[in-house]
Amino acid sequence: MTVIDFSAFIGRLATASGETILPFFRTSLLVDNKSSRHDFDPVTEADRAAEAVMRRLIKANFPQHGIVGEEFGNEREDADYVWVLDPIDGTKSFIAGFPIWGTLIALLHKGTPVFGMMHQPFIGERFAGDNGSAHYRNGVGERRLSARRCERLEDAVCYTTSPLLMNEADRAAFGRVESEVRLSRYGGDCYSYCMLAAGHLDLVIETELKPYDIAALIPIINGAGGIVTDWTGGPAQNGGRIIAAGDKRVHAAALKLLTGS
Missing domain, CATH: 3.40.190.80 (D-Maltodextrin-Binding Protein; domain 2)
Known part of the structure; x- marks a missing residue:
């Protein structure tokens, strides 16, 4: 399979995770602290629910693939294809009600990231790339991403x-x-x-x-x-x-x- 074969499925993962997360955003959330130290490493029910729904979809469609996730650990991480999931990157912003967070979905092939997506369901934005090109999509349309030149x-x-x-x-x-x-x-x-x-x-x-x-x-x-x-x-x-x-x-x-x- 090529990376292109997975692009529609990655979109499904983004949609499913977003639909799971949004009912929790800007509500009264129970927030747990994952850190055993004195700092604050928050996790919410939204984090866990979103990763769980993505894991179920991956296992149902690609049972031979591995999964590395922030909330529920690693499975088959030595597989040729491995999904790397962060259901809410920016949980501190999430619990504060700021929309500067996103769901990160990566596909690794033999240890190398070959496709990645950042999905922000509240704003309705998706940033995606496959190392050769990258694109931005919102409810209006899609455009190619290009980093700017800066020498100094x-x-x-x-x-x-x-x-x-x-x-x-x-x-x-x-x-x-x-x-x-x-x-x-x-x-x-x-x-x-x-x-x-x-x-x-x-x-x-x-x-x-x-x-x-x-x-x-x-x-x-x-x-x-x-x-x-x-x-x-x-x-x-x-x-x-x-x-x-x-x-x-x-x-x-x-x-x-x-x-x-």
Whole structure:
């Protein structure tokens, strides 16, 4: 099978998860804290319900495929095809009533992300890519995504969800980049990466990501002509410390500051 064979099914996953999530949005939600430490890592009934409905669809249609999900763990993760699911990326925004969250759906083939989608059902937006191209769709129509050119850090717009999520050393490294860019803003989660693919910003720098936080976004950014790696310049699909850029030149410049080289 090719990735194209799966595109309609990925759309079904997005629709089903969105229909499951929306009745919970901007309502009184029971919020659990998944963290065993003193920080706050929220999960809601909407997260669990959306991942459950996507898992049921995958198992019914592709029982031989693996699944990696934020809420219910991993199954057959050594399969040739593996689905990587984050039902609500940006749960903190979700529980605060802000629409800066999305459902992330990735398809991996032999460990490599070959298709990704970010679906925002409240706004009605979908960002999708297959490494070769990327597209944006809403209720009005569809257009191709293209990251913008930006050669110099001093011209760049940079995003991170929050420097407070970084350890002290990583926060200092991020600060070196932040001091050089034209504009630095916080927040966004998955939306920041999609805005990079759409050509509205130039850098996204984060740490401590899980595979389900980034896998779906890699084919979108690559398909839009951008680049996403870890802080060593290696593959990003395993998460960790991540840097995404619309232009390889600003990516290289930021990477030097991050690594102190």
